[in-house]
Each structure stands twice: as C-alpha cells, then as structure tokens.
Amino acid sequence: MGHQDFFLPLNKLQTLVDRVSAAGYQCYGPHIRDAAIVFAAFSSVEQWPVGVVDFQGPGEYRLESETSGRYFYWANGPQGLKPLTFFPEQDLWQSTRTADATVDFHAETGSPQKMAVFGVRSCDLAALALLDRHFLSESPADPYYRDGRERLLLIAVNCARSAATCFCHSTGDGPFAESGFDLCLTELEAGFLIVAGSDRGTELIDALRLRLAHKHELKQKREQFQIASRQQRKLDPVQVRFDLAQSIQSDAWQEIARDCLSCGNCTSVCPTCFCFSEMDRPALGGENSMRTRIWDSCFSHGHSYIHGVTIREETAPRYRQWLTHKFSTWVNQYGRSGCVGCGRCITWCPAGIDVIESIRQVSANTHE
Amino acid sequence: MSRLSLAVHKFSSCDGCQLALLNAGKDFLELTRLMEIRHFAEAGILDNNAEVDIAIVEGSISTEADLPRIQAIRKHSKWLLTVGACATSGGLQALRNMHDSGQWMIDIYATPGSIDSLETATPISAHVPVDFEIWGCPITTEALLEALKSLMAGVSPIEHSDKLCIECKRRQQVCVMVTGARPCMGAVTRSGCGAICPRVGRACYGCYGPAENPNTASLANRFKGFGLMDDEITRRFWFINSAADGFRQEGETWDKK
Ligand code: SF4
Ligand code: SF4
DSSP states (O other), X not given: OTTOOEEEEGGGHHHHHHHHHHTTOEEEEEEEETTEEEXXXXXXXXXXXXXXXXXXXTTEEEEEEOSSOOSOOSOOOSOOSHHHHSOSEEEEEEEEEOTTSOEEEEEOOOOOOOEEEEEEXXXXXXXXXXXXXXXXXXXXXXXXXXXXXXXXXXXXXXXXSOOTTOOHHHHTOOXXXXXXXXXXXXXXXXXXXXXXXXXXHHHHXXXXXXXXXXXXXXXXXXXXXXXXHHTSOOOOHHHHHHHXXXXXXXXXXXXXXXXXXXXXXXHHHOTTOOOEEEEEEEOTTSSEEEEEEEEOOTTSSGGGEETTEESOOSHHHHHHHHHHIIIIIHHHHHSSOSOOOOOHHHHTOTTOOOHHHHHHHHHHHHHO | OOOOEEEEEEOBSOSTTTHHHHTTTHHHHHHHHHSEXXXXXXXXXXXXXXXXXXXXXXXXXXXXXXXXXXXXXXXXXXXXXXXXXXXXXXXXXXXXGGSOHHHHHHHHOSOGGGOOOOSOOBOGGGTSOOSEEEOOSSOOHHHHHHHHHHHHTTSXXXXXXXXXHHHHHHXXXXXXXXHHOOOOOGGGBBXXXXXXXXXXXXXXXXXXXXXXXXXXXXXXHHHHHTTOOHXXXXXXXXXXXXXXXXXXXXHHHHHHO
C-alpha cells in the first residue's frame, strides 16, 4: 500500500470516476440540495459544486461562493456516512401466518448497490470506525449494517479549511485522513495529490499511471494541514471525560434544558449516534407483519421507557444522557470518546446550543 | 380475531379526516370485510345511534345540538377515537374562543341571526372521556389504519408523540431553520405527517399539535431572533391547534407582550 502521494492532474479526475463506475460502483459525491452540501449520485465531476464555502455556527449553516475554484473548500454538510451504512429505516424481518396455523419468519436481506463516496472527510472516517466497532466487532455482527458497510468504496479528501464549528484536531480525528479510506485526495491549486489506503485503492492508482508527488506539492500539503488545524476550536477530551463523570448533580443541566428543544437533531446528524427503536407493521388483515428499525434518539420519550415507566421525562436528564454518554461513558464502553469533532451537533441544533459551551458550563459547575 | 363494529361520526370539521378512510382504497374494502361498519355518512351508511365497538369522531363541539349527541355516542361505543385537530384540540375554529365570536359573526355573515352556534369550539375530550387521539390536520390513512389494526389485535394503539424533527431527519431532510432561519414548528410538533412541509422547503406550521415535552418558550425565542414580530409568533402557535395545551399558553405569552 505504501502511503505514497501521487499527483492526479485535474483532467484525470474524471478518468478516476469512470474507472470506479466501471468497477460496478454507483458514484456519490458532493451536491447542493436545500442550501446544504449532501452526497448524491453523479456521473461527471462537472456536476460537483465548484468554489463553494460553508459558513457554520451554532444553529446556522450558509453556503457562499468563493474564488479559489476548488471542489472541496467546504468543510462538511448535515450528514456524514451514517445514513449510508446504518439506514434511517431498515426492514429486519417478516412474519407470515401459514395455512397450518403456524408462523413463518424470514429475514429481510438484499445487498445494497455498491457505492463509491467521493469527498469523505477524516471525521467521517473516524465516525465510521466507531460505528464499525459498535455494529460489527461483536459476534454476531449486525448483518444489515454490514451489508451497507461492505459495499462502500471511500475516496476521502483532506480538509483544506475548517468550519468555525470544527474541532477534529482536538479529538485526534483530523483534519487529514490517516486510515479507513481506499483513496485519499488532497486538493492543491493545480490538481490533487492522491494516496492509496487499501488494495483496491492501489489498483486504481496503478491503473491511472500517475507520477509521484513533487517536493513542493508535499510542502503545500503540509501547509494545508497546518492551516486547517489552526482554524479549529479546542477541547481536551481527557479532561472532559473526567469532568462529565462527576457532573451528574450539576445545575448546568437545568440551565441548558431551558434552551434545549429535546428535538434530537443533534443525535440525528451526529455521525456516531446509533440508537434505534423497532416497530411492527402488520398487514391490515394480520396475515403478515414487518419488523422495522428506525433511528431513535436519547431525546425521545420512548428512549428511556422501560417496563411501563419513562425514566427521563424531562429535557435535563435527556441532555445529560447525550452529553455524558458521548463524551464520557463512551470511553468506558468503546475505549475512546464518541465524538470525532465534526461540529454537526452545533451547526444543526435549531436552538443554537453549542456542545463545547455546554461542556464548559457543566465543567465550570463541577469545579465550583 | 372477532369482527369489531365501527361508526364514524362528524361534528364541526371539514370532513378531511374521515376521507383518510375512503382514501384507503383497497384497504377500505378490506376493512369492510374485517369490521362491520354501522354508521359512516360519508360512505352512505346511516345509523346514528348504532351500538359499536369503535366510534371514530371527527370535528369539534360547537353547537348546542352537538352536546347531547356526543354524550349519546360515548354511551353507544366501547372505544372512542378522536381524529384530527378539530376533535382533538378544537381545531382552527377554536380561534374564536379567544375573541368576541358574536362580533365576528356580525362582521362576517350577512344574516348572523340565522347561525346557531356556541361561543366556543371545544375538543371532544372536554365533554366525554376519549380513549385515543389521532392528531393532525388532516390525519393520514396510515395513522388511522394503524390504530384500527391495533384495536383489532386487542392492543392499545401506539402514541406517536415524538417531535417532527426526528422524522424529518430520518427522511434526510435538511433543516430549514438552520439553513434559512425559517420559523419551523417541527421541534415542538408531533411527528406523523412525514415532514411534508420541510420537504418542500417550508417551515412546519404545527398542524399535528404539540409533541411530548415541548419547549415552546425556547422555540418562540428563537423565532424572535429570526425577526418575527410578537403577533407573528402568536400566530405560529395558534394557527391550527390554538386550544392545545402548550401552544395555547405560548401564543398567549406573545399576545400579551
Ligand atoms: S458529538 Fe457533535 S461534534 Fe461530536 S461527532 Fe457528534 S455531531 Fe460531531
Ligand atoms: S441540543 Fe439542540 S439539537 Fe439537540 S435536542 Fe437540544 S435543541 Fe435539539
């Protein structure tokens, strides 16, 4: 594999896309929908937005044009890879009444279309590794997640710029991708540097017959890393973990709950949140029934409903559950924090609650 | 599974919610096989006083004559289900509860004397015990069939009181509040509509009524930050479900400012 950077001239970008398509992948890339960057199917790189920059802040997301003419000057959109592997709605199994008064069960299977995603960021890859850990590391692995996951070919892009909400450098998850990709691009003024992270990636690079990157190009890459890292906000994940572990009685939870809408937007956009609920959808005559799982959230009423009682009726304990799990007890569970610093929960909170500020508020209160 | 009997009753409403049954198409035909429909005027089946297992009630109580009628329906049915904003919260017409409805009548109608109505429009639950409520203006066919399926299976219908945001994000809709500073009611409104408004880029106007644990004050403050005038904020909360707990009080707060 050898993490060696090659130079991909602009005019070979489409060749790369064509080769990936020819290998049976449906290509997904950046696309502007509803005033945000989302991943959508494409066939030509000319469909990608050019010279678009995102301005993000608590409860605010705005796209504007800029003049660099780059494809990847934006930082991120409302979703990472989560909806592509852990589907918002997934049929699990069906039960059917049979003529001899028994019930047949059969699993809903089917391999989703092979998909190549262009423009994945380092935080997205770190989040994917966490989801893998959750859904695949224990036996039996989750077959639905696995099917969504194994079909992916990931073409990452190193961030040239951070949004005002980003803090992946603090969590150790960016702004450059180190692993978890098949290919990784760094966009320079006159083309891309490209490096392989898997055998599939190496094959693609070999087939393109590229030259090795020059020294000055590698220097540009390093500078880009410095710039994108410097632009970020800071958070000390270790300190946060301990502060939150002692914060159960903090008054700050009630203060935050005055603003929090308990709407679950933060957990829906968070690339590592994996809670779901299940439901039955019987046919009208009851001859069969589908069991389906759907994204849920620790901000919902049903999330803490256990044996006739909802434990977290109010917003304060729900917010506390979200924050302490993500940043503290997650470490006990999975060996690292559940936050990859993508900043989405800050941007997409309709109440404009800033998770870093919340942590400060809770920590300050804990230290008093 | 025993064959349950059903009646569909109407009070002050637009008839849009009972259409959820007729609009079920093939499923409606299937339903006539599974249940015995004893009263459903919109489908031409008439027996106002039929004894039934399930009474579906649409519309709010807004005339003198409604009062004894809803009592009789309650007496004749085992389970009473309200459908839609009118029956469940009083609906759009409950706006008159907060105003001089007599004066409105004079201002609007040529012969107000010919109109016989109460001063207020109230939900069914203000008059008789209600077993289950389906919110929405209008409700969906799926929600109604789901409730009927549950009752046929002998279990309580599922209450869908989550916030619309959760459903909106499940459908991968981009938040219109965050991208466009639009005054979306989704964060305090029940799910169930499929996020139709946000999906066409519009702000939710709360027609499904208050979700569980709604933080209306915080949302209203956010609207204020977007530049809405106080009376515009009141109208966001009062539009369809002005008499619903939570929406009523938040509307009042900004009405008084
Ligand atoms: S907690 Fe917030 S910043 Fe961290 S990964 Fe989730 S959405 Fe991103
Ligand atoms: S923190 Fe923001 S996004 Fe999360 S539940 Fe509260 S209001 Fe909604």
